Amino acid sequence: MGYFKGKQFERDIILVAVGYYCRFSLSYRDVSEILKERGISIHPTTIMRWVHEYGNLIYQIWKKKNKTAHPVWHVDETYIKVKGEWRYLYRAIDGDGHTLDIQLRRTRDHQAAYMFMKRLVKAFGEPSVLTTDKAPALLCAFKKLKKDDYYTHTKHCIIKHRNNLIEQDHRHVKR
Secondary structure, X not given: OOOOOOOOOOHHHHHHHHHHHHHHOOOHHHHHHHHHHOOOOXXXXXXXXXXXXXXXXXXXXXXXXXXXXXXXXXXXXXXXXXXXXXXXXXXXXXXXXXXXXXEEEOOOOHHHHHXXXXXXXXXXXXXXXXXXXXXXXXXXXXXXXXXXXXXXXXXXXXXXXXXXXXXXXXXXXXX
């Protein structure tokens, strides 16, 4: 895998810089200052280029390695503005608060929810409890997936206060 071939900095430095940016929601300038404190002088623009070049690759590798999840999942959708346009963000987190998957869509319908929830169960297996709000798209998608032999042993919980974990977690996404 020659992803880092010909780069001025070593692979480990690039991975640390991109990791800091993605994991801790820091600015490029903040990451540059953290690395400068450790004796590595990198311009913030270089870090930005690395994030654009390697961010998705690192995410895909991380997704392959982290296929285990807490057996209780919370699924919700929220409305966010992306590049001046409003979009629906479907999110799933496990009982520990770790993000399982996200999906950005133009529409909030049962087909979008169906595809998202199907992708979740294929990636992580079946949870013991799935908590959602009373969104009609999520309810319809869950019933349809249950008919298609997904989520067969999963208890569906739609009690409003049980989904507070993901509702509070939306604050970090919307800022």
